[in-house]
Amino acid sequence: QVQLQESGPGLVKPSGTLSLTCAVSGDSISRTNWWSWIRQPPGKGLEWIGELYHNGQTYYNPSLKSRVTMSVDKSKNHFSLNLTSVSAADTAVYYCASQLQRPFDSFDIWGPGTLVTVSA
């Protein structure tokens, strides 16, 4: 059974860079599915940030594309998120998730989430 665990700083200063890692356990990150990041501001709904395939192919949310980079490290069996030029609007619980391939496109496994607060 695949399990995911997010890790990274819980506090980031405005204009800084938010960096998170998602550790994949129970299977190889090279399995035939995509990997995604999703966030949820306090008291609000879910927002898809982007998806990543183990070969490095990525797709990003157009509203965040200029600030987002996702990457995979096969040797460590984890994938990462970098979000630059953060502001208070980026304060959220950040989830990593396993995403089934088309046509399903479902996020079938989620990490527990990690709260990132943007504040001076």
Added chain:
Amino acid sequence: SSELTQDPAVSVALGQTVRITCQGDSLRNYYTSWYQQKPGQAPILVNYYLDKRPSGIPDRISGSTSGNTASLTITGAQAEDEAAYYCSSRDSTGHHMVFGGGTKLTVL
């Protein structure tokens, strides 16, 4: 703004049937997935593709789509079904995922 529209809140009497809907043009071309989220917890997948349920999800939770509207139906709602429900699918370009705004289900 989301390309998928959900009613913000719905209520149902204990044991009755409730339908939660999700509207969007992209649903004509892509499948819808549904997630249940309880306070303080990560979402869990409850229905996807052509009414498929992951292991452990009761068969009283079912999904369907007609035209641009996807529906999640809970037959015989239980207290443990009280949660927020989100739909997701591809956007109109097919390159990006989108979520609906979520529906808060209250079981009375």
